[in-house]
Structures are given as C-alpha cells and as structure tokens.
Amino acid sequence: MKSAPLAVKRSDKAVLQAEDLDMLIQNLRKRGHQVIGPTRREGAIVYEELASAQNLPAGWTDEQDGGTYRLKRRTDGALFGYAVGPHSWKEFVHPPAQRLYRARRNGKQVEFLPETPPAAKCAFLGVRACELNAIAIQDRVFLGGPVVDPGYQSRRQQLFLIAVNCTVAGGTCFCASMNTGPKAASGYDVALTEVMESGRHYFMTEAGTDRGAEVLSQLPLQRATSRQEQIAADMVSQTARRMARQMDTTGIEELFYRNYEHPRWDDVAKRCLTCANCTLVCPTCFCTTVEDTADLTGQHAERWRKWDSCFTLDFSYIAGGSVRSSSRARYRQWLTHKLATWMDQFGTSGCVGCGRCITWCPAAIDLTEEVRALREGGPARGAAPTGKETKP
Amino acid sequence: MAPTLEISEPKAAADPMLPVPCRIRRVRNETADTFTWELQPADGPARFAFQPGQFNMLYVFGVGEVPISISGDPADTQSFRHTTRAVGVVTRAMRQLRAGDVLGVRGPFGSAWPIEAAAGRDVVIVAGGIGLAPLRPALCRLLAQRRRYGRIVLLYGARTPQDILFPHELERWRGKFDLEVQVTVDRSADTWRGNVGVVTTLIPCAPFEPANAVALVCGPEVMMRYTVRELQRRGIAADRIHVSMERNMKCAIGFCGHCQYGPAFICKDGPIFPFDRVESIFGKAEV
Incomplete structure (x- = not known):
C-alpha cells in the first residue's frame, strides 16, 4: 500500500511503512546530514554512519546482564528490537579525541592557531529516550554555564534527532525508575515507535519540531488510526513494566552525603577493577584530559583533549601524589558524582538508567544494587567472601 | 528527566581553551625551587585585570599547562606576576625559561579573596x-x-x-x-x-x-x-x-571534571571557598 506525502504538524501521529524508512534516511542525506544509527559490528550493536536502512540490524536483539552482552536472532525482522549497546551518541558530539589548537614557534615568537568548528551536520537515527536525556544532560554541562564549549555547541546545534521509543526492555535497563524512558518525552525532531502486528510492520511517527514535521511531510505517510496509536502506546508502556531493574532516587543526594564513610565502599572496592569501562560507556560522563605533542623540530606543538576517567590515578594527581589513590575513593567519587553532586552542579541527575555501566562492567557491578546496599547496609550479591561482616 | 536547554546559535566568542602569547619580562629566583615571573602580553603591554586569589593557566610550548595563582599587585597595570615552585614536569620546564621567552596564558579564573566584604573588619x-x-x-x-x-x-x-x-x-x-x-x-x-x-x-x-x-x-x-x-x-x-583549595585541573572552565571537590568545581566555584561551604567534606580522606 503506497501513499502520497501527507502534511503533518508537530505532535501529529502518522504511520510510515517499515519498507519506507529508508526514504527518511535518504531524505536526511539529501539535506546534507550524515545519518548515524545502529548497526551490527563485531558482535555488538554500535552507532556508525548509515548509507541506507539496509545497515540497520534487522532481526537482531541483545541479551544483557551484569558483565554480559550477547546478540541473538529475533524471530521477526524488527529494525530496533534491542536495547542500547556499548556506544553512545556522545562520541559524535563530544568526541573521544579532539585537537584544541596547534602552536607554532618561530624564534622568540609563539603563535596559537585555533581550530575551525566542524562542518559535518549529523542526524542521529534510533536515539532512545534515555539517550535523549543524556544529550540534554551534556547540553547542561557544555552549554549551560557562563562558558560554552564552542566545538560542542557547533556540533549540537546542527543535530537532527530521530528518537525510537523502546519496545524491548534491555536486561540492565532501569530508565522507568529514573523517569527518563522508555518513551521519548521531548528533545527530538522526530519520534518513531516500531510496531509489528498481524503481519504488518510499520512505524508510528510523531514530529517534535517544525523541521521534524517538514522532513516527515516528504514521506509517504498515512494518518494513524486510533487503534494503531493504541497499539504503539501499549507496546511502550509494556516495556516499562518489563524492566527488571530499578533505582530508588528518593533523597539520593542526602543518602550519598551522609555515607562518605559507609562500609559498602570497601566492599565495592574489592570488586571494582578501576578499569574505567563504566565511564567510557556512560552517555553522560564528560571528563577529559589533555595531551601535548611536539614534532621533532620542536617548532610545532599540538594540544589535544581526550576522554578521561575518574577511575585513573592520574585523574586526581597533584604535587605529592593522587588525591584518590584507593579504588574505594575512586568508585565513591564516580557514583557520588553521577547520582548526587551532579544535581548540585547541573540541576539534574547524571544517570539516565541506560544500564550500560552494568552490562559493560567486567566485574558486573550494578549501581542499582550499590545504591540499595547504601540504603540498607546489606552485603553484596556475588561479592567475594571477606571474612568480615559489614555493618550499616 | 533532565530539563532541556535551548540550543542557541554559536556566538563568535573567543575560544576559552586558546591561550594568549605572553612574554616573560623578568625572572627572579625566590628560593632554591621557587621563582617569580613578570609577564606581559607578547604583542605589547595591556592591562591585565584580576582579583586577588585568582589564577591563570600557563602553557609551556609542547610540554603542558598548569594552574598557577597570580602573585602580583592588582594595582600593577604594566605586567602580571606568577610565583611558581618547580615540582612537576611542567613547572620544572617553566624553570628553564628565561626573560624574553614566550608562553601561553589563559585566565584569570576562579573566585577571589573577599577583600570588599572584609571592609570594617x-x-x-x-x-x-x-x-x-x-x-x-x-x-x-x-x-x-x-x-x-x-x-x-x-x-x-x-x-x-x-x-x-x-x-x-x-x-x-x-x-x-x-x-x-x-x-x-x-x-x-x-x-x-x-x-x-x-x-x-x-x-x-x-x-x-x-x-x-x-x-x-x-x-x-x-x-x-x-x-x-x-x-x-x-x-x-x-x-x-x-x-x-587545590586539585588537578586541565581546563579551568568546568569541562574536564578533574578539579571536583564534592559538589564544587575548584576552577569555577573556587579556588577560594568560605569554610562553611566545604566544611562537610574538608579533611575527609580522598575526596
């Protein structure tokens, strides 16, 4: 069933047949966007540039748990039938390595050459509700203060965001309890819900911005029936109910501020490898370090900014040693920042409940469990026997 | 849910990570490991305004950048001063520099001593x-x-x-x-x-x-x-x-995350704090 373009406005619900999704990608590419979306690579679903809808991981899903990630086949051809993988969108807006400037020395003169802002404009396809929240959080970090990060601002300003509401709850997801998903509430240009019912495969579309409506209006849409709207809405609300993990955020700042010396920090330190995986997969972690390079002549130097992690010893190094030398202090810093001090700094939690840090932790440390233990003072599940009782 | 922020058009503001070339006018050795520089912007003397207690980021060509407090008299309109102890890679490289050498300066950054508020006391x-x-x-x-x-x-x-x-x-x-x-x-x-x-x-x-x-x-x-x-x-x-307060610092504008001290960023909320603001974590190990 083919249909002519249908003019839609913000918040209008319309149906796009799954076979026509590629037209959305091609439309954005024609508008000069580099379309980034999920694709299957090396046994994981990662975010890369998409040439067409063919690159999407059709018929794949994932199994996730603490320290576990496996792709497996679905019985259908769903294009977005999985949860988030090891990548997050931050790598395209807040790149892992970025040159800050080049410096040139000529005798007693030194010149600093600024970087030109990036030209490429990106469209992200398949942004989950938790990830939209993560982008909104990084916006507050890099654009919300008196000083703005010019590179971030330039990339961010050109972004076109296509959200996909989650119809599958990942094994480590807890967005429902963080009030960040599974339905995209705001911050998108277009939102899609993938529906498969009685042999049909289509997307319920909704424009969140005028430019989103403009892009959708060029696609072969059909008006959504109220039954179709209901099916799509039900699928998303079921996802929320199927979420196995949750985090109780009641009074969470106070919980952390009161518990700097809680024995649980010793307990988690025995399990934490301080490998920094959690900070790298986290869609909101923003810390960076700088690296200086000079060429052999000594006349040219460059300064680079690179992702860093509060789990390294270097991170807190000042004359005389590292402030946070124990893994206990480094884990405490990470979790306290993420869930408590972040609120003081940016008026929002630093956690969106995506579960990546649980999945990609080689020691399967689960922050929802750590928070519960801080509240209850209980022993760790799967913790190595310590021979000592921990007291609340 | 995170409150959303309006994304504004980029302004042609100066890149906050780009240093200004400054020339060392004088070097004075203070102690065996400590020295004072008198600095001026390389393209000629210009007023460098700062508040007592603030710091600059000093970049040594190809070596690195460090936060160093300003030690000069704020009434000095001709130059600004830094007094540095050579203890790390960058500060030791700084010690090798001589009058006439140029380095990169960003700043001033951070909070100031409450000189005005102390009037009458x-x-x-x-x-x-x-x-x-x-x-x-x-x-x-x-x-x-x-x-x-x-x-x-x-x-x-x-x-x-x-x-x-x-x-x-x-x-x-x-x-x-x-x-x-x-x-x-x-x-x-x-x-x-x-x-x-x-x-x-x-x-x-x-x-x-x-x-x-x-x-x-x-x-x-x-x-x-x-x-x-x-x-x-x-x-x-x-x-x-x-x-x-002092912590590791890479950017001085609240982006690198290194200088966090509890809820504060030392670079922009500090380095100077009224004690009641840090009292709850002050003296706690490894914060």
Whole structure:
C-alpha cells in the first residue's frame, strides 16, 4: 500500500511503512546530514554512519546482564528490537579525541592557531529516550554555564534527532525508575515507535519540531488510526513494566552525603577493577584530559583533549601524589558524582538508567544494587567472601 | 528527566581553551625551587585585570599547562606576576625559561579573596609555604586601602629559613606600624633566631578581634585543616574563614571534571571557598 506525502504538524501521529524508512534516511542525506544509527559490528550493536536502512540490524536483539552482552536472532525482522549497546551518541558530539589548537614557534615568537568548528551536520537515527536525556544532560554541562564549549555547541546545534521509543526492555535497563524512558518525552525532531502486528510492520511517527514535521511531510505517510496509536502506546508502556531493574532516587543526594564513610565502599572496592569501562560507556560522563605533542623540530606543538576517567590515578594527581589513590575513593567519587553532586552542579541527575555501566562492567557491578546496599547496609550479591561482616 | 536547554546559535566568542602569547619580562629566583615571573602580553603591554586569589593557566610550548595563582599587585597595570615552585614536569620546564621567552596564558579564573566584604573588619592572613603567593595580591590590595580595615595580621610559616618566600618584602611589611607580621619555620639550623614551630602555634596569641575578623588561609591541606581549627577555637565563624583549595585541573572552565571537590568545581566555584561551604567534606580522606 503506497501513499502520497501527507502534511503533518508537530505532535501529529502518522504511520510510515517499515519498507519506507529508508526514504527518511535518504531524505536526511539529501539535506546534507550524515545519518548515524545502529548497526551490527563485531558482535555488538554500535552507532556508525548509515548509507541506507539496509545497515540497520534487522532481526537482531541483545541479551544483557551484569558483565554480559550477547546478540541473538529475533524471530521477526524488527529494525530496533534491542536495547542500547556499548556506544553512545556522545562520541559524535563530544568526541573521544579532539585537537584544541596547534602552536607554532618561530624564534622568540609563539603563535596559537585555533581550530575551525566542524562542518559535518549529523542526524542521529534510533536515539532512545534515555539517550535523549543524556544529550540534554551534556547540553547542561557544555552549554549551560557562563562558558560554552564552542566545538560542542557547533556540533549540537546542527543535530537532527530521530528518537525510537523502546519496545524491548534491555536486561540492565532501569530508565522507568529514573523517569527518563522508555518513551521519548521531548528533545527530538522526530519520534518513531516500531510496531509489528498481524503481519504488518510499520512505524508510528510523531514530529517534535517544525523541521521534524517538514522532513516527515516528504514521506509517504498515512494518518494513524486510533487503534494503531493504541497499539504503539501499549507496546511502550509494556516495556516499562518489563524492566527488571530499578533505582530508588528518593533523597539520593542526602543518602550519598551522609555515607562518605559507609562500609559498602570497601566492599565495592574489592570488586571494582578501576578499569574505567563504566565511564567510557556512560552517555553522560564528560571528563577529559589533555595531551601535548611536539614534532621533532620542536617548532610545532599540538594540544589535544581526550576522554578521561575518574577511575585513573592520574585523574586526581597533584604535587605529592593522587588525591584518590584507593579504588574505594575512586568508585565513591564516580557514583557520588553521577547520582548526587551532579544535581548540585547541573540541576539534574547524571544517570539516565541506560544500564550500560552494568552490562559493560567486567566485574558486573550494578549501581542499582550499590545504591540499595547504601540504603540498607546489606552485603553484596556475588561479592567475594571477606571474612568480615559489614555493618550499616 | 533532565530539563532541556535551548540550543542557541554559536556566538563568535573567543575560544576559552586558546591561550594568549605572553612574554616573560623578568625572572627572579625566590628560593632554591621557587621563582617569580613578570609577564606581559607578547604583542605589547595591556592591562591585565584580576582579583586577588585568582589564577591563570600557563602553557609551556609542547610540554603542558598548569594552574598557577597570580602573585602580583592588582594595582600593577604594566605586567602580571606568577610565583611558581618547580615540582612537576611542567613547572620544572617553566624553570628553564628565561626573560624574553614566550608562553601561553589563559585566565584569570576562579573566585577571589573577599577583600570588599572584609571592609570594617580585622583581617587575619595565614599562609604556609608557597601559599603566600596567592595571598600577596590580597595583602597588596588591603594595604592600598589600609584605612578601610581594622587590624591586619599576617602569619606565615615556611619549612626552613631558606624556604621563606618574599623575605625582603616580609621584612618591609614587618616594619610597618599598621601591620602585624609573624614568621615561623618548621625546622632550622642553629643560626635562625626566629620562631620555630608550625604556623598554627602563632594563632592563639595573634592580635585580632575574633568576633569581627575575617581570615584568609592558603597552604597545604593539612596546614589549613589545623589552621581552621585554631581560628575557630579563637572564635572566628566558619563563614568568615576562607580557604584556597587545590586539585588537578586541565581546563579551568568546568569541562574536564578533574578539579571536583564534592559538589564544587575548584576552577569555577573556587579556588577560594568560605569554610562553611566545604566544611562537610574538608579533611575527609580522598575526596
């Protein structure tokens, strides 16, 4: 069933047949966007540039748990039938390595050459509700203060965001309890819900911005029936109910501020490898370090900014040693920042409940469990026997 | 849910990570490992405005960048000064630079000593070691408007007599009738006839009125911890004691995350904090 373009406005619900999704990608590419979306690579679903809808991981899903990630086949051809993988969108807006400037020395003169802002404009396809929240959080970090990060601002300003509401709850997801998903509430240009019912495969579309409506209006849409709207809405609300993990955020700042010396920090330190995986997969972690390079002549130097992690010893190094030398202090810093001090700094939690840090932790440390233990003072599940009782 | 922020069009603002080339006009060795630079923008003298207590990021070509407090007189319109102790890779490279060499400067950054808010009160300055450097601009400004303040007391502790920073200036200041200067060293050879002992030992008898005093404290964290304890014992309220904190710092604009101290970013919320703002975590290990 083919249909002519249908003019839609913000918040209008319309149906796009799954076979026509590629037209959305091609439309954005024609508008000069580099379309980034999920694709299957090396046994994981990662975010890369998409040439067409063919690159999407059709018929794949994932199994996730603490320290576990496996792709497996679905019985259908769903294009977005999985949860988030090891990548997050931050790598395209807040790149892992970025040159800050080049410096040139000529005798007693030194010149600093600024970087030109990036030209490429990106469209992200398949942004989950938790990830939209993560982008909104990084916006507050890099654009919300008196000083703005010019590179971030330039990339961010050109972004076109296509959200996909989650119809599958990942094994480590807890967005429902963080009030960040599974339905995209705001911050998108277009939102899609993938529906498969009685042999049909289509997307319920909704424009969140005028430019989103403009892009959708060029696609072969059909008006959504109220039954179709209901099916799509039900699928998303079921996802929320199927979420196995949750985090109780009641009074969470106070919980952390009161518990700097809680024995649980010793307990988690025995399990934490301080490998920094959690900070790298986290869609909101923003810390960076700088690296200086000079060429052999000594006349040219460059300064680079690179992702860093509060789990390294270097991170807190000042004359005389590292402030946070124990893994206990480094884990405490990470979790306290993420869930408590972040609120003081940016008026929002630093956690969106995506579960990546649980999945990609080689020691399967689960922050929802750590928070519960801080509240209850209980022993760790799967913790190595310590021979000592921990007291609340 | 995270509140969304309106994304505005990029403004043609100066890149906050791009340094300004500045030339070293003079180098003065202060102690065996500490030196002072007098700097000017490389393309000619220009007014460099800062508040006492603020810092700059100093970049050595191809080596790295470090946060260093400004140690000059804020009334100096011709140049600005930094006093640095060579202890790390970058500061040791800085020590090799000579007059005429150019480095990159970003700044000034951070919070200032509460010089205005202290008007009408006694001011007690307690410095340990290199901690005197960021307090020097504060004292310069206090002395420039001497009539606005009550008693001004400077208590300074150094490790040994050879480590005393700005000794000639300290002697000159000590010669003033309206300034109380006391110096002590942690340890000394037989030739020293001055005070021996940590700087906190000077606090109990220092001449100031605790109920109406403001304290400015800078030095190693352990020194500040005992100093604050002594000042509180004398009766100065926590919100009138100001401490200057130090942490690793890579950007000075709140983006790199390294300088976090509990909920604060030392680069933009500090480095100077009223003690009541950091009291709950001050002295806790590894925060």
